[in-house]
Amino acid sequence: MVTPFKKQRELFPTLSNTIHLSSCSQSAISLPVKDAISSYLQSWTENGMDWNGWMDEVQHAKNEFARLINAAPEEIAVLSSVSDAASAFAGALSFSTERNKVVTTDIDFPCVGHVWLSHKRRNAQVNFIPPEEDHSISFQAYEQAIDSKTLVTSIPHVSYYNGYKQDLKLLSQLAHSHGSYLFVDAYQSAGSVSIDVKDSDVDVLVAGAQKFLLGVPGIAFMYVKKELANQLEPLTTGWFGRQNPFAFTNQILDYADVTRRFDTGTPPMINAYAARAGISLLNQIGIKPIEEYLNHLSGVCIETAQKHQLEIASPLDIERKGSNTAIRVKHASYLEQHLKSQRIIVAARNDVLRIAPHFYNTEDEIVKTVEAIAHALITK
Ligand SMILES: Cc1ncc(COP(=O)(O)O)c(C=O)c1O
Structure with a gap:
């Protein structure tokens, strides 16, 4: 699925060099804000x-x-x-x-x-x-x-x-x-x-x-x-x-x-x-289409995490979850910093890394982030 909000994504210039997936903590800065x-x-x-x-x-x-x-x-x-x-x-x-x-x-x-x-x-x-x-x-x-x-x-x-x-x-x-x-x-x-x-x-x-x-x-x-x-x-x-x-x-x-x-x-x-x-x-965009797209991204996140055998702490039933998909990891805060050094922003909380997209994120960003987590877990 191509992001339906390609035009609005342009309102977030930092996304050109950063994967921003921490809307459960702080969303990305937009030009209107x-x-x-x-x-x-x-x-x-x-x-x-x-x-x-x-x-x-x-x-x-x-x-x-x-x-x-x-x-x-x-x-x-x-x-x-x-x-x-x-x-x-x-x-x-x-x-x-x-x-x-x-x-x-x-x-x-x-x-x-x-x-x-x-x-x-x-x-x-x-x-x-x-x-x-x-x-x-x-x-x-x-x-x-x-x-x-x-x-x-x-x-x-x-x-x-x-x-x-x-x-x-x-x-x-x-x-x-x-x-x-x-x-x-x-x-x-x-x-x-x-x-x-x-x-x-x-x-x-x-x-x-x-x-x-x-x-x-x-x-x-x-x-x-x-x-x-x-x-x-x-x-x-x-x-x-x-x-x-x-x-x-x-x-x-x-x-x-x-x-x-x-x-x-x-x-x-x-x-x-x-x-x-x-x-x-x-x-202006409407919450309904945003919610539908975020549900789709949840599906992509869960599927990719399962492919890499990561432990998912979120409900697998998309109807029972919001945007955030939590991956259970050791040393979540350390991993958050490690991903940040690659310009991937996720949010650690206790024993999980939270991947929380907003409408401006793409499937590709989700896949890259989950792959980066899987890679870090193998190599660290
Ligand atoms: C669900 C929820 N409620 C409340 C808070 C804290 O809110 P505040 O700092 O505005 O009191 C947070 C912060 O992460 C939160 O996730």
């Missing part, structure tokens, strides 16, 4: 200050993220990281009734678990579902863990470790049938896997911009369903969470309507420029 960052610097240089223009860009970034996940722009808040967003949601919950249980998993990125654990001092009872041997969580395990005391079920959409993907609709139905909210960490899926928060009916979904959203660190988006957002009063707050941030009324804590109430202080404006450009590019 670079230009967007420059335009912030230019605005600052030329205008000295353009508060309104910079704030508009933050709103545009929210709009693009809303479009990506089929939410309304008013249902999106901007924070600095997924850790911040998870903390913001957790802090807005009350654990003081019988319904004080958090059901989460051991395949979550640790920062989410850390956030829930920090609320034990507020009476949260935190239960971690252990993974199966293949790093998945069975539906039965969720059925056993979620009950009438569960306040929130907290899951990753796609695992950071091996790309294992979960069915959001099925899990939101299960959580809701017990009266639990569903909180989703979509940092490993947003930008590479279709997300429809209305169809899947998740309550809260968070993602940062650095990975498949093609942006930079320091900005994360938080979707909170409108009906829920209006019932919550965040503990972590600031002037941008007020009805009118510019009213400067020190003694009035009036929460803004809908999810803007989760905004806190001055937003990460320069990061919003980058995020808007990255997500806008994804929206």
Whole structure:
């Protein structure tokens, strides 16, 4: 299959001399993102200050993220990281009734678990579902863990470790049938896997911009369903969470309507420029064709790894995985550096090397990378 996005690949000049396969960690830099960052610097240089223009860009970034996940722009808040967003949601919950249980998993990125654990001092009872041997969580395990005391079920959409993907609709139905909210960490899926928060009916979904959203660190988006957002009063707050941030009324804590109430202080404006450009590019192409192509690349990666008898830590069923294919190796960090010296960028995590393509990658790059790993394992 020829890459369907040959034209868009030209927007990523570094790909001419680098194989960039680490979108589960940091995607490649594109011209639109670079230009967007420059335009912030230019605005600052030329205008000295353009508060309104910079704030508009933050709103545009929210709009693009809303479009990506089929939410309304008013249902999106901007924070600095997924850790911040998870903390913001957790802090807005009350654990003081019988319904004080958090059901989460051991395949979550640790920062989410850390956030829930920090609320034990507020009476949260935190239960971690252990993974199966293949790093998945069975539906039965969720059925056993979620009950009438569960306040929130907290899951990753796609695992950071091996790309294992979960069915959001099925899990939101299960959580809701017990009266639990569903909180989703979509940092490993947003930008590479279709997300429809209305169809899947998740309550809260968070993602940062650095990975498949093609942006930079320091900005994360938080979707909170409108009906829920209006019932919550965040503990972590600031002037941008007020009805009118510019009213400067020190003694009035009036929460803004809908999810803007989760905004806190001055937003990460320069990061919003980058995020808007990255997500806008994804929206222009469309996530569905991107997802289809990434599934194809997953197939190529798995097939090539099997041919070279590499140990695959990801699901072999493409329907159950995101872009990331994890290859189990000894000395993953060392191998990551070794491949980098050949201008092949992959991402090590514990005992795996993660090969995480985006739409701009080619079949050829996947094959070359897997061959380079196989070769390194034989010769090192
Ligand atoms: C799924 C997932 N969630 C959260 C994080 C960490 O997010 P942050 O550093 O924005 O808190 C990562 C980072 O790799 C991740 O992969």
